Structures are given as structure tokens and as C-alpha cells.
Amino acid sequence: DSGVTQTPKHLITATGQRVTLRCSPRSGDLSVYWYQQSLDQGLQFLIQYYNGEERAKGNILERFSAQQFPDLHSELNLSSLELGDSALYFCASSGTPERDQPQHFGDGTRLSIL
Amino acid sequence: DQQVKQNSPSLSVQEGRISILNCDYTNSMFDYFLWYKKYPAEGPTFLISISSIKDKNEDGRFTVFLNKSAKHLSLHIVPSQPGDSAVYFCAASEGNAGNMLTFGGGTRLMVKP
Numbered sequence: 001d002s003g004v005t006q007t008p009k010h011l012i013t014a015t016g017q018r019v020t021l022r023c024s025p026r027s028g029d030l031s032v033y034w035y036q037q038s039l040d041q042g043l044q045f046l047i048q049y050y051n052g053e054e055r056a057k058g059n060i061l062e063r064f065s066a067q068q069f070p071d072l073h074s075e076l077n078l079s080s081l082e083l084g085d086s087a088l089y090f091c092a093s094s095g096t097p098e099r100d101q102p103q104h105f106g107d108g109t110r111l112s113i114l
Numbered sequence: 115d116q117q118v119k120q121n122s123p124s125l126s127v128q129e130g131r132i133s134i135l136n137c138d139y140t141n142s143m144f145d146y147f148l149w150y151k152k153y154p155a156e157g158p159t160f161l162i163s164i165s166s167i168k169d170k171n172e173d174g175r176f177t178v179f180l181n182k183s184a185k186h187l188s189l190h191i192v193p194s195q196p197g198d199s200a201v202y203f204c205a206a207s208e209g210n211a212g213n214m215l216t217f218g219g220g221t222r223l224m225v226k227p
């Protein structure tokens with residue numbers, strides 16, 4: 001158990017819909033990262049938050065957005081969903097970004113678009 | 115453009131023998147390298163890491179070697195156990211481990227009893 005909690009575990013929805021994925025980081029971790037794992041792209045970095053502020057952005061689509069709340073949990077919002085958005089979405093957390101602390105991953109949310 | 119590559123999609127090893135998983139990278143700005151293990155239906159689990167200022171790091175049965183001039187790293191597992199059967203991902207970051215990770219495509223290791 002990594003200590004990172006992601007809900008829901010599975011999500012099935014239709015094209016054009018909007019969903020919210022939730023992540024609770026390990027106790028004491030201030031950084032939250034979101035990654036997408038699709039069959040053809042592998043694990044791809046989406047976005048990072050540190051202590052409530054956006055810190056880094058990867059290849060995240062404009063239809064996707066995220067935020068980190070004062071209690072440090074994070075949400076990833078995916079809108080106008082397309083078939084290609086079907087993937088595993090992982091959240092990871094770590095302590096202070098400046099230190100060499102590895103990222104610890106949750107078990108992911110499997111999103112299926114029908 | 116794949117900056118981190120794991121050229122072997124799968125590897126089969128006998129229990130008790132050494133498993134060697136390889137990873138190549140192209141970005142010379144990478145400073146920190148990590149190996150993660152992933153079981154089905156679970157998230158990646160951190161195994162071991164190495165900073166670019168070192169060429170070797172050891173933790174129990176796991177050793178990671180870094181060859182900066184060749185832009186190559188490897189993970190050695192000795193002795194291999196059936197419970198080590200999983201997908202192994204190599205990852206790299208610029209600056210430190212707190213920055214975004216770039217992952218390789220993974221190598222599926224099967225350890226046969």
C-alpha cells in the first residue's frame with residue numbers, strides 16, 4: 001500500500017461527458033502528479049501541483065484540468081470525453097520537490113469511454 | 115520521440131538466477147533515474163533510484179548501474195524470485211526526483227520456479 005488513494009477505481013461513461021478523478025496523497029506529501037497510461041503511449045506525465053499551486057505541465061489536453069485543494073487532495077477533471085481518452089489515470093505524490101524523494105503511485109482509475 | 119527506451123518487451127529467467135533489465139535514454143539533461151515495478155491492477159511501486167553523480171546503487175537484491183557516457187542504465191536482480199514477476203519501468207527526471215518523470219515502455223519479467 002503506497003498510501004496514495006485514488007477514487008473511483010473504475011469509471012465507465014460516454015463520449016461528450018465530463019468526469020472527475022480524485023486523489024489523496026500520502027500523509028505529509030505536498031506534491032501531487034497526474035499521469036496517463038494508454039495502450040499506445042505508455043505512462044505520460046500530465047500535470048503537477050505543489051502545495052496548491054500548479055508547478056509543471058506536460059502534454060495535458062485543454063479539455064483536461066486539475067486542481068489541488070487546501071487539504072492537499074487533488075482532482076483531475078476530464079471534459080468533452082472522446083474514445084481516445086480511455087486509459088488508466090495514475091496519481092502520484094512526493095514530499096518537497098527540491099529533494100530527491102521518489103514519487104509514490106496510487107492504484108489508478110481505469111476510465112472507459114463507450 | 116521516446117526519450118527513455120526499454121528495448122526488451124519481455125524477459126524470462128529461472129528462479130535463483132540473475133535478471134538484468136536494460137534502459138536507454140537520449141536526454142542528456144536527465145539527472146535522476148528510477149525503477150518501478152508494476153503488478154496487474156496496481157500502481158507502479160518504487161524500487162530503487164540513482165542520481166547521475168553515481169554509477170551504482172544497491173538495495174538488497176536490487177542493484178542499479180548507470181553508464182552516463184553510454185546513456186544506459188540497468189537493473190540487476192539477484193537472486194530472482196517468482197514474486198519478482200511483474201512489469202518493470204525505467205523512469206528519468208531532470209533536476210531531481212521531484213520533477214516530472216519520463217517513463218520507458220516497460221519490460222515484463224517472468225521468473226520461472
